Amino acid sequence: MTITIDPQRLWNSLMAMAEIGPTENGGSCRLALTDEDAAGRRLFMEWCEALGCTVRIDRIGNLFVRRPGRQNDLDPVGVGSHLDTQPKGGRFDGVLGVLAGLEILRTLHEQGIVTERPLELVVWTNEEGSRFAPAMVASGTYAGRFSVESTLARRDRDGVTLGEALENIRFAGDMPVGKPRFASFLELHIEQGPVLEAAGESIGVVTGVQGMRWFDVTLSGQAAHAGPTPMLSRRDALAAAARLIDRLQAHACHDPDGDSRVTVGCLEIDAPSRNVIPGKVSLTVDLRHTKDGELDALEALFHRELASVGDTFGVTVQSERIWQSPVVHFHQGCIEAVEQAAQWQGVQYRRMMSGAGHDAVNVAAVAPTAMIFVPCRDGISHNEAEYTSPEHCALGTQVLCDALLKRANEA
Amino acid sequence: MTITIDPQRLWNSLMAMAEIGPTENGGSCRLALTDEDAAGRRLFMEWCEALGCTVRIDRIGNLFVRRPGRQNDLDPVGVGSHLDTQPKGGRFDGVLGVLAGLEILRTLHEQGIVTERPLELVVWTNEEGSRFAPAMVASGTYAGRFSVESTLARRDRDGVTLGEALENIRFAGDMPVGKPRFASFLELHIEQGPVLEAAGESIGVVTGVQGMRWFDVTLSGQAAHAGPTPMLSRRDALAAAARLIDRLQAHACHDPDGDSRVTVGCLEIDAPSRNVIPGKVSLTVDLRHTKDGELDALEALFHRELASVGDTFGVTVQSERIWQSPVVHFHQGCIEAVEQAAQWQGVQYRRMMSGAGHDAVNVAAVAPTAMIFVPCRDGISHNEAEYTSPEHCALGTQVLCDALLKRANEA
Incomplete structure (x- = not known):
């Protein structure tokens, strides 16, 4: 059975999301829990609801989009990343991991495919840490590193708490933080460094994080x-x-x-x-x-x-x-699923450590986890000039799809 | 004839001026042409008018306080400095040179002494350059280095022009800039460096400026x-x-x-x-x-x-x-008048170059000029902790008085 994602639909979604909070030089500015972030979340939720998926929101604003499987008493396989950006951020950092997950849900929906385990597409709150320090605070809270109360009390430079900001944009949900647990979690992300591009490789099989x-x-x-x-x-x-x-x-x-x-x-x-x-x-x-x-x-x-x-x-x-x-080492089974998916595509890939922090680092503390990298031009990220080609976005999404289905259909 | 200034009256005036725009740690904040600067100027003008002196204001806000002499057709001898401060400035930088001049006028008034040449006590606008760059722009305009129009058009960080700021505080005068010309000009100032204190000397006879x-x-x-x-x-x-x-x-x-x-x-x-x-x-x-x-x-x-x-x-x-x-060398006759006055006091002094810019540097381009330095504690200036002892303030004022009278009574 071949399940092929739609590269053009994926690219169109990425470009549509980039129009929310656009910056002068072609980047995006959706600082966590601002009106721009809220608008990006609402667009994403409309897209998910059009597929018949249910969106749940936890107390710290993390979004969970559920697509049922055949065995809904089993823990879901998770996929996702973040939609918030740096003040002068790019169009791909985080967004690709979220919209790749959406593209997979759309492909499965279109082809009428149901996985064994349910799937859960996640948007983590405030990954960047630009508005509320530290970075990845919401996935860290999900993983039990921070208490919900301390996270809600984090303040931005103007003294606004994360909790107040959630209320202001109406994204304070009622789902307990830490739910649902994942059987596996996979995150696709741009490399944000120059290594893959310089080596002429298309996929990074990420074995851990510095x-x-x-x-x-x-x-x-x-x-x-x-x-x-x-x-x-x-x-x-x-x-x-x-x-x-x-x-x-x-x-x-x-x-x-x-x-x-x-x-x-x-x-x-x-x-x-x-x-x-x-x-x-x-x-x-x-x-x-x-x-x-x-x-x-x-x-x-x-x-x-x-x-x-x-x-x-x-x-x-x-x-x-x-x-x-601390240094994080990912789950062998998840790493192997990604590596196998890269091999199926017949492209040059490398095993590598991530230089940046990601929500997957936090999730790795409570669930089997791995990541996939795709190259970005000149290694530039956290910058309006950030760019990953449509081909690399599609390839990363296809590898994510194949690895995800492997993990979701395993015994 | 001995003419002795009143150290306590001088000190009281310095401390009264410091209460205008006071800062948390005992300094002063009177950025040029703000409400605080205006309040300082008004207090100064009240003090001068109480002596029967006339205050004139030129188009860029420089204040000229005239005390007539016996030969009022001769060019006056000038004395003065500035009342504006850095954002967290001290109580003495500039203020000492202005209030020393005031103390001399008060002493002459009290003792009924009339000089040959008229005296002109000056307060220069925006010496610090903290609000409007460059520093000393108003004495530079007086000396012909900048056009009046360009000076009025200088903008602060909020885009307010110097001309608008003058109108806002009602200190835009009508006297032409560049008047009156001085037969000599003397400026007393704190050293703003550690050299005199470290050497145990009380007076710096300033021969020029770096x-x-x-x-x-x-x-x-x-x-x-x-x-x-x-x-x-x-x-x-x-x-x-x-x-x-x-x-x-x-x-x-x-x-x-x-x-x-x-x-x-x-x-x-x-x-x-x-x-x-x-x-x-x-x-x-x-x-x-x-x-x-x-x-x-x-x-x-x-x-x-x-x-x-x-x-x-x-x-x-x-x-x-x-x-x-450029490097400035002061006028030999003025330097000698200051040196002689220091010798009369029988204190340790040195000839030295100033490390800081002063309005006297600009005036030196159009009139015979010199400066007098007194030590300041730890060499600290442009700082709330700036301090010069009452004794050194008085000694500097006495030397200024003696040198001024010498230049004002010379043929």
């Missing part, structure tokens, strides 16, 4: 007039921050494995003025590695360098680890 | 997801900025003369997010040196380092020199 740690750092020196303060008398918080960033970058760039990742994404000077030596600087640090032991070493190096610039520049330093995610 | 150049810099790389983008594939605009800052700092700190000054006071990431590699960073660069040739060399180094980080990090770089002020 560990990540997030820090908030403050450097406090002494604001003073730029002109008359001799260089050696200064306690310049920005000069200290610059040295810290440069040292961490240099270390990560010379890591022989190439598996260290260091990113300072935010940096703010307190009361900046062009002729005032910065007295206080706040910045974020994002550390990642594919091995927990190496990530420990990277964190230790970060703390040493931070202390060192504190001494050198006469600034006091503070750092707080606000979030972490 | 040259300064201001740049706006933009680094444009590629925003991308923090996790899956290998370090060596990145075009991280913040990493490039950090390297630039670190290189410039290192150079200035190792300058054998100790006369180079490099400051990055503002740095902003476009659309910052903790898990996005910064794609675009804007920053300011402030370069200063006591010798024009060395300042040329420092600027050349800055351009080389900027090009170098552009190459290294794969980012495009842009820089624009938005303002410059």
